[in-house]
Amino acid sequence: MADRARPRLLILGGGAGGLELAGALAAEGSYAVTLVDQSPAHLWKPRLHEFAAGTVDSMLSEISFYTLARLRGFRFEQGSVARIDRQGRRVQLRPILDLDGRERAAARTLSYDVCVVALGGITADFGTVGVAQHAIRLDGREDADAFRSLFTGLMIHARETREPARVVIVGSGATGTELAAHLRLAETAFPGEDPANMAPRLHLTILEAAPQLMPGADDPLRHSVLERLRTLAVEVATGVRVTAVRADAVQAEDGRVWPSDLTVWAAGLIGNPVLRQLGDFELDGKGRIRVDARLRSTVDEAVYVMGDAASLTPVGDNRPLAPTAQVASQQAAYLARGLPRRLKGHRVDPFVYRDRGQLISLASAGTVGLLGLLDRRDLLVGGRFAIAAYHALQRRHQWAVLGPVRGSVAIFADAVGPTHGPALKLHG
Ligand SMILES: Cc1cc2nc3c(=O)[nH]c(=O)nc-3n(C[C@H](O)[C@H](O)[C@H](O)COP(=O)(O)OP(=O)(O)OC[C@H]3O[C@@H](n4cnc5c(N)ncnc54)[C@H](O)[C@@H]3O)c2cc1C
Incomplete structure (x- = not known):
């Protein structure tokens, strides 16, 4: 109107x-x-990798713009x-x-x-050969759905044939590292008939062009993430400049090749x-x-x-x-x-960004992060505190989107749901 x-x-x-x-x-x-x-519905993009892995677990995963417009008093035009x-x-x-x-x-x-x-x-694919044809980029809900469908097929095939599925992730930022951890968790959804036979069904590799994992991240966080990825048996190769993605492999500038059944491009x-x-x-x-x-x-x-x-x-x-x-x-x-x-004609000050730090959720390997203290990123957190901080961040989004009353109800519903915990993280 x-x-x-x-x-x-x-x-x-x-x-x-x-x-x-x-x-x-x-x-x-x-x-x-x-x-x-x-789109007709809002999707919280920082959770896309969880949609892809199938491990998403919050009430605010996706919510209709039409409903939100009615609740919050704005007009929505799709x-x-x-x-x-x-x-x-x-x-x-x-x-x-x-x-x-x-x-x-x-x-x-x-x-x-x-x-x-x-x-x-x-x-961005930086013009790399084959990315558009053979890799998935997690930019929207459709990408996550496409990945999930391919991943499910691969895991069932791996279970039936006992040949491990190979997933290669190009890019070791927060998206790449978190996706790897969530895929390791997702693997548990495909148990074999014989639980005693726990042969690995999923081989996970992260390739990074920079000399170190998570370029731009602070050292303590990088080391902690690397250690946790090791416990999840995720292979990490750095200094790898990918020149081509093929249907069945990822190829590097130095001639090395990583066989891949499913490639995710998460670089830049x-x-x-x-x-x-x-x-x-x-x-x-x-x-x-x-x-x-x-x-x-x-x-x-x-x-x-x-x-x-x-x-x-x-x-x-x-x-x-x-x-x-x-x-x-x-x-x-x-x-x-x-x-x-x-x-109202009042003065508006310039925007000032406050870096609150960086939190990485590695599914079963825990949450780790560097939180800003006095405007510096100098507090390495892990364990329950990191999980609580990680949850608190999405709570803010829930409040902002739903308003205080409905936001509180959604948060409560999340907390008592069969699985719980939102997944808004910070990363810089
Ligand atoms: C897998 C993944 C994990 C991430 N994890 C984190 C994290 O842990 N912490 C963090 O801080 N950031 C994270 N990010 C980054 C974060 O999601 C983005 O920085 C953030 O969503 C940007 O918000 P935005 O409002 O600018 O754009 P978006 O959230 O991308 O929203 C853009 C909107 O525009 C709409 N749109 C696009 N094109 C059109 C069009 N032509 N017409 C109409 N509508 C259109 C889309 O549908 C979408 O709703 C992650 C990103 C990804 C992909």
Whole structure:
């Protein structure tokens, strides 16, 4: 319903950042908020590897945008964003097609006074031969479903033939390491008829181009993760520059070859390709829209950009903020405070990112992390404390998305569910 008494705020993308912002601004009330997403349901992307492995275990795994819009008081418009007409302050959505490619709903146009681009990013293949054809990249729900289906088939085949399945993961960041640990856990879902015969059914390898596991991570965390991966019998090879992915193997520059039944490409992130088509925005080398210190696009003050879609280099740093949910969530909180202030003509301070640290969940091998203390990442945590910290982080997301009352109910339901524990982690 039109609400011309208030300025129209259009949020493009209901992921980790966009959805938190929509809920907060709808509750605040200064703007008539419309959220656009191509999917009908919000999926918490940091859990994609758990969807892929089949180990996901939280009530907030996936939740309908239509339901959330009703609960939180914003409007939801399902559709794929094509372009932003900056002069006319309109966003064009593509037509909706059915499975046969027939048009079911015509292209639409949505008008705005303020627009926030929160369209996320994708995994980059750096032009590596065969990645598009033979590897899975975990960028969306469909990728996780495709992986899960292939993995299930492989594990059943391995159980029947007693030939281990080989999964190779390229990239040893948080996604690669956590996926490996969750696959080891998922393996237990395929027991043989003879429990005494526990021959390994799954061979897991992580390949990393950098000289060390988890490039960019602090040493204590890296060592702890490596130790835990060893206990899970995950082979780790570093200094491996992959040049090609084939249907049955991964090939490195130095000629080495890793046979692979299923390859996951988890090396590096770039901006969503749609950002290039949106308009005349200034992009960085990774295809993300450059923003100023208040998250406004450098070419238009009415268009804000946040999360993985934004390129913001903090003063004194030499590279943009990493694409993490931690950044997206802090930017959502910042805009939720700043946009109403701006409307009232108040001064809005620049965005300041606070690095809260890095937590890695390695399924049965536990959770480990470095938490920021006095703005430094200097507290290595493990055991129950790390698990509690890890859980606390997704609790924040649940609160932001569902609001305090429903958020508390969801958290309680998670806690008493047959399996429990959310899976929002931080990683830098
Ligand atoms: C497997 C995995 C594990 C991760 N683990 C962590 C972690 O532990 N900690 C952490 O901090 N970060 C983690 N991340 C990174 C984190 O998920 C992202 O940084 C975060 O989701 C970015 O939020 P966002 O709002 O910018 O974009 P996203 O959450 O990606 O949301 C983008 C939204 O835009 C929608 N969209 C895309 N294109 C269009 C279009 N053309 N039209 C309409 N809608 C569109 C999508 O459907 C989606 O809902 C992980 C990422 C992956 C893939």
